[in-house]
Amino acid sequence: MSDLSLFLGQFLRRPSEIRAIAPTGRAAAAEMARLVTPQMEAVAEIGAGTGTITRAILATGLPPERLELYELNAAFCTRLAERFPGTRVHNLPAQEMVNVGRKGLDAVISGVPTLPMPDELQAAIVGAALSMMKPGAPFVQITYGPLPPLSEAVRARFGLSHRKSRRIWANLPPARAYVFRQSA
Numbered sequence: 095m096s097d098l099s100l101f102l103g104q105f106l107r108r109p110s111e112i113r114a115i116a117p118t119g120r121a122a123a124a125e126m127a128r129l130v131t132p133q134m135e136a137v138a139e140i141g142a143g144t145g146t147i148t149r150a151i152l153a154t155g156l157p158p159e160r161l162e163l164y165e166l167n168a169a170f171c172t173r174l175a176e177r178f179p180g181t182r183v184h185n186l187p188a189q190e191m192v193n194v195g196r197k198g199l200d201a202v203i204s205g206v207p208t209l210p211m212p213d214e215l216q217a218a219i220v221g222a223a224l225s226m227m228k229p230g231a232p233f234v235q236i237t238y239g240p241l242p243p244l245s246e247a248v249r250a251r252f253g254l255s256h257r258k259s260r261r262i263w264a265n266l267p268p269a270r271a272y273v274f275r276q277s278a
């Protein structure tokens with residue numbers, strides 16, 4: 095089955111978890127992976143879906159053994175494990191990453207749809223990620239809306255500053271990458 099069919103089929107079953115009708119396109123995936131370098135010791139991608147951002151992360155030259163994937167959807171996890179040997183695929187919600195995977199993450203790349211989530215869930219996800227990340231490491235979040243994909247209250251709670259990429263019109267829907275970092 096093609097990624098598009100798998101994605102659309104899972105979206106129809108679980109629209110509130112997936113929140114997009116198609117996987118991220120190539121240009122937006124490359125923007126999401128822009129800060130990853132082959133020298134990084136450990137990187138996590140959360141909400142990896144069918145792996146379009148995963149492919150862009152690995153295209154940077156990061157060895158697959160240094161990439162952890164967290165994905166809620168079991169069908170997507172099967173696809174990720176087949177397609178990206180060497181990565182560690184966790185069929186778990188991102189907020190449960192604490193003590194599961196590698197600590198000292200150099201970056202977390204997120205396709206989890208945080209924007210429509212309530213503050214408590216956003217905070218659970220970001221808090222879990224930050225507890226596994228090196229100080230000041232980037233938390234990169236894709237979004238389709240005009241507003242930052244983490245609420246003001248969540249940003250204030252964790253002391254996060256952010257910058258945003260240009261809008262990538264070639265994506266369906268047009269997308270941006272936000273890079274959040276915790277101040278020292």
Ligand SMILES: C[S@@+](CC[C@H](N)C(=O)[O-])C[C@H]1O[C@@H](n2cnc3c(N)ncnc32)[C@H](O)[C@@H]1O
Pocket residue numbers: 111112113114116117118140141142143144145146147164165166167170186187188189204205206207
């Ligand atoms: C909009 S899709 C993005 C998929 C992929 N990253 C892409 O760019 O094509 C959102 C993905 O996040 C997953 N997801 C939603 N909530 C999650 C959570 N709490 N933890 C991990 N994955 C989650 C969904 O199952 C879905 O695969």
